[in-house]
Amino acid sequence: MSVVQSVRSAPSPAATGAGFLTGLRVFSARSLKKSFRDGESLLMAILLPVFLMLIFTFVMGGAIDVGGGGRQAYLAYVMPAVVLTAAGFGASYTAVVVSQDVTTGFMNRLRTMPFPAVTVLLGHAVSSMVRNLIATAVVFAVGFRVGFRTEASAGQLLGSVGLILLWILAITVIFALLGLVAGSPESANGYGFVLLFLPYVSSGFAPVETMPGWLQGFAQHQPMTPVIDASRALMNGQDAGADLWIAVAWCLGFMAVAVWIMAVVFPRKVAR
Incomplete structure (x- = not known):
């Protein structure tokens, strides 16, 4: 057998694709670059919570007297609600960009490449977390500048921020799911619009007991109320009590259900 024949008959090495961590790093960087290039959306994500x-x-x-402390007391009362409200708007951008990836065929193109396609969704989640973390830091900075003060320990402040980030992750996963199942970026944005009203019908901006009786039941037992109450308590150096565990349960429950639905829908959606 000649040398040329030996070379031709030798098996070629199997093509190796990118692993999960490599795909996550690549698509997180892609989503972050796309996010930071969209200056208007980034500016709104930062300025909206401040406004x-x-x-x-x-x-x-x-006009809203919380504990007789005037504006400063209300600032301490409203801070977590502002951060979480803005986080909802920031996370809604995830639904739009995920829908764009699906409707433009980008997801299907990944099927011909050695990348785990699901890392695209995770990359969008990482990007959303980074955007909202920046916005949260800006809100706290401006809040301290206009008079927010707290007696909370470093651990309590970290716990409050950690709970806020856990809710941001949960709602980001929900918006990613909406972007996956929506028929267009516009409809993806519309589906999630109702979620953006939850903070207003909670204990975020006014005590639940000041609301009409028919509304108090919903406001007291919807997921945003324990998240806001626990974040507020920790942020102001108080004991969060059972609200903390209820809030964590809501967040983990939302993520578990959303991830399970995505695991069922995603392969079919990409294969279309």
């Missing part, structure tokens, strides 16, 4: 905090504190803070 909400200033409006509720200086426009409504004098």
Whole structure:
């Protein structure tokens, strides 16, 4: 057998694809670059919570008396609700970009490449977390600048921020699911719009007992109320009590259900 024949008959090495961590790193970087290039969306993600905090504190803070402490007490009361409200708007961007990846055929193109396609969704989740973390840091900075003070320990502040980030992750996964099942980016944005109203019908901006009786039941038992109450308690150096575990259960429950549905829908959606 000649040398040429030996070379031709030798088996070629099997092509190796990118692993899960490599795919996650690549698509997280892709999503972050795309996010930071969209200057308007990034600016809104940062400025919206600041404007909400200033409006509720200086426009409504004098009218809504929480514990007789005036505007400063209301600022401490409303801070977690502002952060979580803005996080919802920031996470809704995930539904749009995931829907764009599905409807433009990007997901299907990945089937011909050595990448785990699911890392695209995880990359969008990482990008959303980074955007919202920046917005949260800006809100806290402006809040301290306009008078927010706390007696909370470092551990309590970290616990409050950690719970906020856990909710951001949960709602990001939900929006990613909406983007996956929606028929267009516009409809994906519309489906999630109802979720953005949850903080307003909770204990976020006014005590539940001040609401009409027919609304109090929903406001007291919807997921945003324990998340906000626990975050507020920790942020102000108080004991979160059972609200903390109820909030964590809501977050983990949402993520478990959303991930399970995505595991069922994603292969079929990509294969279309």
